[in-house]
Amino acid sequence: MVTIKQVAEYAGVSVATVSRTLNDSGYVGKESRRKVEEAIKVLGYYPNEVARSLYQKSSKMIGLLLPDISNPYFPLLAKGVEDYAQQNGYMVILGNVEDNADKEDMYVKFFSQYNISGVLSAASGKRKNNDRVPYVLLDRALEEENYSISTDDRLGGKLAGQAILESRGQNIIVMAGPRHVSGANDRLSGALSVLNAAGASYRVFETETFQVDRAEETAQRLFDTFKSFDSVIASNDVYALAVMKEAIKRKYRIPEDIQIIGYDDMLFSRLMYPGLTTIAQPAYEVGFKGAEMLVNLIEKKVIIDKKVKLKPELIRRDSLR
Amino acid sequence: MVTIKQVAEYAGVSVATVSRTLNDSGYVGKESRRKVEEAIKVLGYYPNEVARSLYQKSSKMIGLLLPDISNPYFPLLAKGVEDYAQQNGYMVILGNVEDNADKEDMYVKFFSQYNISGVLSAASGKRKNNDRVPYVLLDRALEEENYSISTDDRLGGKLAGQAILESRGQNIIVMAGPRHVSGANDRLSGALSVLNAAGASYRVFETETFQVDRAEETAQRLFDTFKSFDSVIASNDVYALAVMKEAIKRKYRIPEDIQIIGYDDMLFSRLMYPGLTTIAQPAYEVGFKGAEMLVNLIEKKVIIDKKVKLKPELIRRDSLR
DNA sequence: ACTAAATGTGTAATCGGTTACAGATTGAGG
């Protein structure tokens, strides 16, 4: 690796001058600048970020904490983060924390060992942000006064409820996601508020997990528990799919006999037959805007909103009448 | 942040002694060790990796280059990498390179600026590995003599071909993935070898991309191009799904009229109705073993196989007769 | 022409670790 010292030597100036040229800081004479630029080009020099970040006590890296990369929602979010970061000269460090507070702590410690300049967290943990590092919450707006980007899940729930009402759902099953996921509660309460206002008749089906492997079994249980219903508001697309599969297996027609609405809009939701009507969450945008907010925080720019809520959107396909 | 200097001071020894205690290197007296450990505990000290890596010219970070995180195959792979890394004290830096050689170069440069100790790449680019950093290829075993972990795609293709033959495919369409993806070629040639050996009649349908948004359109084109066929070997699960959807839309029954086999085994493949029979790729394992190989390379342990090929597996569900 | 401000440059300290080297102490063997 070529160092600043070698550049200085080649250019016939001191390392300070090279550094000033690199960072456009302080005064640098015309001729010196030319010689330094020449040397940099000839030697193919680029600065060592480790040395830089040792002195600055901060590197151009941001940490991204995810509860589960294999859940299809998060890769999209990660892509948004990565795109913004990359465009602004930051690197993303990935941490898969699996709803495990210890793992989360471990990562936060790791991060600080590497002088990471900020953290983006979609993980559940309520960190007491005693470390001075900028922290932005993704998709988990807690009550406290921290920065966050999230989807308006209550609105999403309302949208789903409205869509079902508009397509004349009479006998509705509302699947409630796990209680400990705050977004799931908001969706439920949003949906119920609309249903209640319209005086519709519905029943709530509790599911205790978002785990994919349990989806099929849960769908079976739903059909076994409730005899007759004509509409299902699923807690997410994976469950919607499982319900759809079970419905078709049991010879119901979709949407004629049973209509279904999902939540998330995963890529396969439109590849189903019939296409799944669902509430799209702007996962990519959550990631992108989260990264933007974090970088602004790091670079101490003004931030208008501490808490940004993005709007979900109804995607009409064929699983509603 | 508490530094080694403060620890030394508190313990009443020199920084060298603290460092020796931390790294179990050189001689450290019993009493000194005790005092240092005490001080570390009291002060809550943990070493700054940036400083360490500046001197060592290598950090405990590995770079992971992915062509597209939003493609559902890669998150699983990433999880495998992340799990192994985390268990062995390494951090993972994510780079989404999108089949873009410039972006890949940019990342490799980024990585070297951060003294990254190794790179795991699932990206297409054939890097002239002139940098001395350990490099392991994931799922892209090139001819050259570099390290790699990949799936035996030829075998996967054969498995698919055999499965179709066993379920009495008469008139087979084989979808060829993009030519520039080496794995896609291997699958194709594997499938064809089996089909040829059996003297089966088939036609090859070329697709030029693995992009998800093009899947539906491609499936329509397939049906428009070929009048009659009873079996499809799809280039991956997304395409298999799109073909299934189009088939159902056109009132074909699956698997009675048309049977379909996919490739990858994505999570939604079993949530379809009918469940998609497919060739499962051990994505998680590719990631995990790749990380293992890389870490062994970094730590200069002996490596038995430079090129590891993992076996794909047939997952029987309901889309074959 | 004379002073003050603006500009240009190099030396050395600093960031927080690791380690070569030297000097001190202890212990074993003769």
Place this chain on the structure above:
DNA sequence: CCTCAATCTGTAACCGATTACACATTTAGT
């Protein structure tokens, strides 16, 4: 009791950058 090796420990150099400070040289203003 002496010698030599083994064991401990501290000082200082080093990793590759940034920057405070001192000093030199221009430039501007009167």
